[in-house]
Amino acid sequence: MASHPEAAALLARSHRLGADARNTNYAGGNTSAKGTETDPVTGGDVELMWVKGSGGDLGTLTEAGLAVLRLDRLRALTDVYPGVEREDEMVAAFDYCLHGKGGAAPSIDTAMHGLVDAAHVDHLHPDSGIALACAADGEKLTAECFGDTVVWVPWRRPGFQLGLDIAAVKEANPQAVGCVLGGHGITAWGNTSEECERNSLHIIRTAERFLAERGRPEPFGPVIEGYAALPEEERRERAAALGPYVRAIASQDRPQVGHFDDSDAVLDFLARAEHPRLAALGTSCPDHFLRTKVRPLVLDLPPATPLDEAVARLKELHTAYREEYAAYYARHAEPDSPAMRGADPAIVLVPGVGMFSFGKDKQTARVAGEFYINAINVMRGAEAVSTYAPIEESEKFRIEYWALEEAKLQRMPKPKPLATRVALVTGAGSGIGKAIAQRLVAEGACVVVADLNGENAAQVAEELGGSDKAVAVTVDVTSEEQIAGAFRAAVLAFGGVDLVVNNAGISISKPLLETSAKDWDLQHDIMARGSFLVSREAARVMTAQELGGDIVYIASKNAVFAGPNNIAYSATKADQAHQVRLLAAELGEHGIRVNGVNPDGVVRGSGIFAGGWGAKRAAVYGVPEEKLGEFYAQRTLLKREVLPEHVANAVFALTGGDLTHTTGLHVPVDAGVAAAFLR
Structure with missing residues (x-):
């Protein structure tokens, strides 16, 4: 199907957008294209949509990562939509709209792409766009930034209703090229792939300039005395000394692999006066907190604190973190909610030293850290022009313990025997x-x-x-x-x-x-x-x-x-x-x-034997060196090398x-x- 010109253009556009971290985070967002193809059953024309499926990354998207759906069937779902309280049922209905065999499973955002009346649609998670989406007065700022060419859409959990909302916004605002989704990201559209990409980049870059030009210079406040970053060698020594203890607290429920980041963005955030308040508010974009948990664990001591005192304090904070997370779960869990998945932090922040992030493997741990840097960038942008105001805690819980998210986790392949080691x-x-x-x-x-x-x-x-x-x-x-x-x-x-x-x-x-x-x-x-x-x-x-x-x-x-x-x-x-x-x-x-x-008798492939040992042992036994492996094999009970x-x-x-x-x-x-x- 990717041989279709529209699908090929979609893949090329996705790769360009996904190659620049300013446009969207790893595996974040999705793109689509619509076009006409010959139906192999009827021989007539059929309208199709190619859309990035569940999982995968825009920068490396392949044909196998696309879901291909019939537009007539997809749009007909509006006639049987049971309402927002049962919108999760619509995800299973997407399977009945698929065209042909293979391809990826349709994602929760499929409705957004299919119901919007545009040939090409991009849904992205740029830091600049999310900064506006997570500002306390995001709707007002969006209007100031874009006029009427980009429309504000209030927060709504991803799903069928959000697709209907965006479709209605586009229909009511024919001059608009896209929208800012409160607490979430951006969506742009166009009649061609080039126009859609141009509109996406226009929204992202315009928001970047707006934040830079309108923003105050120190949105995270002044540097706290004693919290400035340690010199590189010293902070890495400190990180290595703390690392095993940090991994212990991140692995109480299940073992985790770690990643360490001491980039300037992290160190500056942790040196500033506002970092405790902002970190406690947690991340906002669903893509962020699904990987970073709702909030990080933050060591509240300066980097010069003796190591044993820092370790003791980390353990105290971990106990409090677990109690708080369990209370968060208890506040919002419903009788049919998935069981609590674990109460350990995925992100641990140490002022003057850096960030430890954790996951089921190195890539997951590294990406969790990258997402928290995205969150820092969002906080910086929102605080520069307004006040950072993430979505409500109850909404975060709905996303984190969403039945659809749980189903995705259950579909993950069984870990290999040495996973996390x-x-x-x-x-x-x-x-x-x-x-x-x-x-x-x-x-x-x-x-x-x-x-x-x-x-x-x-x-x-x-x-x-x-x-x-x-x-x-x-x-x-x-x-x-x-x-x-x-x-x-x-x-x-x-x-x-x-x-x-x-x-x-x-x-x-x-x-x-x-x-x-x-x-x-x-x-x-x-x-x-x-x-x-x-x-x-x-x-x-x-x-x-x-x-x-x-x-x-x-x-x-x-x-x-x-x-x-x-x-x-x-x-x-x-x-x-x-x-x-x-x-x-x-x-x-x-x-x-x-x-x-x-x-x-490990001769073949052995560095020791190749370094002269083989010749000496061969001389001892009176055999040619090239026959030494065979000699050793013949003196064994199994006669095997x-x-x-x-x-x-x-x-x-x-x-x-x-x-x-x-x-x-x-x-x-x-x-x-x-x-x-x-x-």
Whole structure:
């Protein structure tokens, strides 16, 4: 259907509008086009409407994201419309208006597009338009800004009646190019796609100029003494220190992934005198508070407050926030309302430091933060020319606990086993570590790819899907400072760490008399000392989060099997193996499980073997290096070669949810080496 000229023009217009954050927020708004097509059943002409369906984003809209409906049937729904009290029933009726197969499910805004008598319609959520829509005297300001070319439509929840209202406004105001929807956004129309886009941009840019020219210079008030932003390095240190505790309070009902933002818009808002009042009023546009909750949690202390005092105050505020949210639910819930979905904040604001936002995955958390910045921009615009006046709390509840919204949530796919979990894998730039990172991301985790080779780490992170899935850190595991830096990066990127894999290592294969003290120290510094340092930092973060966690050591069959010419490597692996037992005993009270994997003979894809270890082991066994993997396989009970992905499978088995009561275990991944059986 997108091959139709009007539909193709719609997609192109949507991409242009969605590419500019000033025009609409992520996944916000919808666009439509009407045109005539040949009905494959009758051979006659049929009037159709292509409209962005439920979900999706204008900037990346595809043909599959369009719902295609017959206009005659859609407009006929006005004859059976049962009234505003039952307007939700009309969403199901849209399915009977669909034309052909496939396409997206029609959204709640379908009526707005179908009932308005215009070939092309845009409904958008620009910050400038919402600022007017959420000003106390928004109707008056709209008239001052646009004259009679843009008409005010009072707040009404999205639905069939709003579509009727806008259609009536357009019919009564033939000179108008669009409208401002109270508490919501804007709608524009045109006879062509170009005219519609031009009208949308006219409304947005005109509102921007109006706010800039008419607005007072400091709408958020003066800077509060002691609340100015900390210097960048200092505030990021502070954010990393607070992050695990903030994630703990955002995850009391269910685990969440975090995102940190210290952009100028956030820091300036939190430094100003009016931020407590405005934050308490909450966001207004439905797209905003569905992702940010009705209001954020705001730490009411200056950034110089000692960390322990700030953490204690956050916990007090969290208790109050949960009580207040439960009271909000009780005030407005009806007998048939969906159950309360959780009382933790999605947005936590820390003056002088920045904003923490949370969601079921990194993208959701990041987008929630972006939406709160949209809300800050709206507040700034409204306060510049008037007073910020969001829609009533009862209306917010109707949107948040709307049966249609609940149905949308129920249609979401089942989370993957490692959804909401944040993993840090050392030595993940190649070989076994890379395979582990790949498996963890495939199972829903966010991964910090840690490696001494920063270029390799960055390449792996990019291959895994970029910053919403993985980030890279350069880290030498013998350095306490670099390890601490890696965990700080994890907290700032994803909110914390839940799963750590100690995989970094080297292999020095020499007979005893040829093994120097330097060889011994290097081997132990990287694997024994390095694993200890990584696990210690992991325990600090995990205990602060109060979410439990997993630490997995990639040890070796050599931890229990005595082979020749391998004293430094095998002794280090034995050290790692006992660390598993020691830490399992110590960290269990915090819900942190510690387990190990004992591979053997992982030749293909292994950075260690490629770095010279393979040649040395091949010489020990008297086989060509290229045949070493086959040699190892033939000495096993199963006669199978072990690959990096087999080790990754074991890591997932230990952490993927089924072995919830297992700690202190070592899992062999060696295809069966009887001499290495655990006793």
